[in-house]
Amino acid sequence: MGNGEDKTNVWKFRLTDKIANISQVSIEENTEFWIESMKLWFYGYKTSKNYKVTIWGRKVDFSFSIAPVGMPTDYPPVIAAPQKKKRTTSLPPEQRAYVNSLKVKIKELKEHLPELPDEAMEKRYWDYLDRQSFIDNLQCAAVAWDNKEADMIVKCREASEYLARMLPALQAMHLPDELMRDDTKFSLVLARVLQFARIVEENAEKNRIDLPVQLHELIVFIDDFTDRMIEGGNKLFGIERRMTLDEHNASLELDGEALYGDKPIEERLVMLQTLWENRLLSPVDRIEYLEQAIELVKKQNRKRQEIVPCPHEELIKKHLSAIHTYVKELEDEGxxxxxxxxxxGMAESLVSWREAAGEPPLSVEDFASRIDLQSLHIKTEEQEDGRILYELELYFQDRDDSFAGHIMYALVKNHVVKEITLMG
Structure with missing residues (x-):
């Protein structure tokens, strides 16, 4: 087990029991920035990239996260000091020249990088928006939505009421051009509000609950606003245009092959070159691919890697074994x-969506035959008594696209199906 040498600690684990068809995984620290406290929190660990695994004979995206007892905690977790780095052999002349050429490319890209977001920039957003009101309404909406004693009608109406209150202030917010970018924590917060509002609206539609029109207006507004932030970010970083869905998926697949595939290093370097030359990727991503290429070359000549021990290595191995079991149970269920x-679970929604689109009805059997699993995410959480609780999130799509691009979502908690709904 070792770690990468970038700023994020990454550890590789070889699996005693394969998870689907993968025998090795790379995990990294799972952190989240809390806007309320302006502080970074440690939630445990997560896969550093999405993996492609075979479930029921199909390739699906797969990821997981692992939470030790008592999460979240202050970041960073306590990590033992790294072992002293051993001497390494110098690179052969040809490889040294190659690495130097990559360093030149990195330097050129960095020279054209705009100023990256810092704490001062993040605070500037709140000069244009009442932070306390924004946070209060968002927290009240979350509390209403998480109220386990309330029925769906109450949850939808109360959550939508608080979310709708955020609209006037957001509409009155006129950010300067330099803040219209999508690489800030503020842009991430807006994206989460948008996702939350869509979930509320979709559940209301599914249950035929009337909501204030302001909720839909909020969704439309934030959707448009975040699109403009993406456009601003692309312009700022010199990105020619947004990727199409096919281009994005192809890039992710190439990323996985280049960074975690088992092909020869020479082939992986060619893949990395394709990625760092892709002008539809941000310069930051392109720099990372160049740095990964340098690391691959150096790795060939390294006697020993510097090792930063994982603080929860044994616990992670225990959770990986549990994740293997959960995936196996899913495969066996069929x-x-x-x-x-x-x-x-989606039968009622299917009828209304197909009627609205002027499509003929489908029987449950016909609809079922068109449904395919797209991705799978597992969350595990250690309890004080040593038990591991888990959540399994499954994302499906039907080949007829009956829901106009919306993904079907299922949530399983500790072997019990808790929710089946549409995602935005």
Whole structure:
């Protein structure tokens, strides 16, 4: 087990029991910035990239996160001091010249990088928006939505009321051009508000609950505003245009092959070159791919890597074994069972969506036969008594695209299906 040498600690684990078809995973620290406290918190660990695994004979995206007892805690967690780095052999002349050429490219890209967001920039956003009111309404909406004693009607109406109160202030917010960018914590907060509002609206539609029109107006406004922030970020970083969905997926697949594939280093370097030359990627990403290429070359000649021990190594191994079991149970349950389950859970929504689109009705059986698993995410959480609780999130899509691009979502908690709904 070792770690990468970038700013984020990354550890590789070889799996005693394969998870689907993968025998090795790379994990990194799972952190989150809390806008309320302007502080970074440590939640545990997560896969450093999405993996492609085979479930029910199909390739699906796969990721997981692991939470030790008592999360979240202050960041960073306590990590033992790294072992002293051993001497390494120098690079052969040809490789040294190659590495130097990559360093020149990195320098050129860095020279054209705009100023990256810092704490001072993040605070500037609140000069244009009442931070306390924004946070209060968001927290009240979250409390209303998480109220386990309330029925769906109450949850939708109360959450939507608080969310709708955020609209006037957001509409009155006129950010200067230098703040219209999508690489800030503020842009991430807006994206989460948008996702939250969409979930409330979709559940209301599913249950035929009337909501104030301001909620939909909020969704439309934030959707447009974040699009403009993305455009501003692309302009700032010199990105020619937004990727298409196919281009984005192809880039992610190439990323996985280049960084975590088992092909020869020479082939992986070619893949990395394709990525760092892609002008549709941000310069920051392109720099990272160049640095990864340098690391690959050096790795060939390194006798020993510097090792930063993982603070929860044994716990992670325990959770990886549990994740293997959960995925195996899912595989054993079978695609047919899950297709039927999703078709029955989405039957009412299917009728209304197809009627609205002028499409003929589908039987549950026909609909089920068109449903495919797209991605899978597992969250595990250690309890004080040593038990591991888990959540399994499954994302499905039907081949007829009956829901106009919306993804079907299922949540399983500790072997019990808790939710089947549409995602934005």
């Amino acid at each position: 695609e047919t069972v899950w297709r039927r389950r999703m078709a029955e």
